[in-house]
Amino acid sequence: MSRSDRGAVAMAHIRGEPDRVARGTILAAATLTIMAPAITAPSLPAMEQVFADRPGASLLVRLAMTITSLTVAISAPLAGFAADRTGRRPLLVSCLVLYALSGTAGYFLTDLWLLLASRALLGIAVGGIMTAVNATITDWFDGPARASFLGLQQVFASLSGVLFLPLAGLLATVGWRVPFWLYSMAAVVALFAVLAVRDRPQVAAPAIAAPGRAFTRDVLGIYALALVATVIFYMAPTQVPFLLASQGIGPVLVGAIVAGSTLASSLGGFAFPALRGRMRPAAITVVCIALLGTGWVLAGAVGTIAGIAAGLLVGGLGVGFAIPHLTLRLSELAPPACRGRVFSGLVAGIFLGQFLSPLVVQPLIQTLGVSASFTWAGIAMLIGAAIAAAGTRNANYRRRAAIHQPH
Known part of the structure; x- marks a missing residue:
């Protein structure tokens, strides 16, 4: 890399402009959101058999998938406040870590209520990731570049369902708990978020405007x-x-x-x-x-x-x-x-x-x-x-x- 190229990269870093690794990290985070509730879908019949002796097991097992969407909806406003108060990057990193921990917990938990609690925490993580990703893209880009990257984000989020759901079904044939390991990918994305993603200077500081x-x-x-x-x-x-x-x-x-x-x-x-x-x-x-x-x-x-x-x-x-x-x-x-x-x-x-x-x-x-x-x-x-x-x-x-x- 020439001296001029290194200087351009340094100036882009100072201005908070995203490099390829940062952009790829945001797109990878987007792939984790839409597919999160549905990863367990292929495992539901086996889960129902395993927990059949629990009262209300049939309903509770189905809630293992839908409760994630509910807690996303409930917790998203708090995630939005955190994104504006502390910055997009801290919210993104912390929620990616929570996503990995709460998602993979399903592999280890043997109590149905604790499993539901972990799925609720996963929803909180998803809401934070989606809010941070959208706000970060909006901060990074303007005009046609913003429209283009938002379209690309939709492509990655949609393709995740096409790729990960069949993979979850394949893993479920090995054991109903195995698909929960797919959530561990968030730990890798979190590492890249720490290393590569930066907030724009004007959004990193606490900024409380009149939200009304x-x-x-x-x-x-x-x-x-x-x-x-x-x-x-x-x-x-x-x-x-x-x-x-x-x-x-x-x-x-x-x-x-x-x-x-x-x-x-x-x-x-x-x-x-x-x-x-x-x-x-x-x-x-x-x-x-x-x-x-x-x-x-x-x-x-x-x-x-x-x-x-x-x-x-x-x-x-x-x-x-x-x-x-x-x-x-x-x-x-x-x-x-x-x-x-x-x-x-x-x-x-x-x-x-x-x-x-x-x-x-x-x-x-x-x-x-x-x-x-x-x-x-x-x-x-x-x-x-x-x-x-x-x-x-x-x-x-x-x-x-x-x-x-x-x-």
Whole structure:
């Protein structure tokens, strides 16, 4: 490396600009979040047999997966406060360590209640990691570079599900506790975070702004959209297996079809920067809602395996656009001193949606059946997209009228 190159690297370090190792570390941390609750899914049947003599074992074993999403939603606001008060890097490192410890604890714990407690701690760690990652990316980048990296973050988070869930299923054939060792990867990421990740100087110091001004109507609307979209999208992993099983489809093909929605989500992350360069934010919101609605109508109304697979791909593409889009919108709306707290609301909305999805959808399924529930959920999203499109057109009309109004 020449003297000029070394000087450029040193100046970038002083300014807090991320090098390749720092960027890779943040992307690696992102892969640990979405897949965290689901890693235990292949082990649930064996877990239920092991703890069958415990009162309420069937429900408690299922809670081992869902309680993680619930504690993410509950603890995320505290993580946001910590990110703004102490800095992104300390929160990221401490939560990665907690992730590794609480996740791998499942391999050793023999008491079901202690196992549930470790899963709750894992949720706290996930909420902190996601909040720190989003705030760090927003601090590091601006403009098109921010949109590009947020899209890349979505790609890595989505692909983690495609890669780690089949691996967890393979490890579960060795023993139901073995998949818990996958959580140990966070310890390696934590080491790189200590060595490579640096906060921007202006966010490393405690900064307490008036948070009430940060939570505007637009910000709260983004939270609501994230919650509703996640409730609908999470019908894929929680309800599609039953929809396919009714047609005699085996578990291997079920897993492949459900993974298709996650793969499509990663493709959406790849394409998001180009979409953002061509469309206004309000129009992107309409596209995201419309794609999810169209996908779910396909999955429910067509009724064939091909229709279900195509529907999940279309819906997954919509979510792949939606997550980086909503994150980017929040980054544009949030004051720098409040970014951690503002992003924590998005994290809470996404994981609360995961937890609520089976509870909200179940009455509809009991009344209409799984297939019709997908159809009506899709129709509801398409109606929402039409309303959003009409609101966008009216806003554009008023804006143009104001510009051309004589003064």
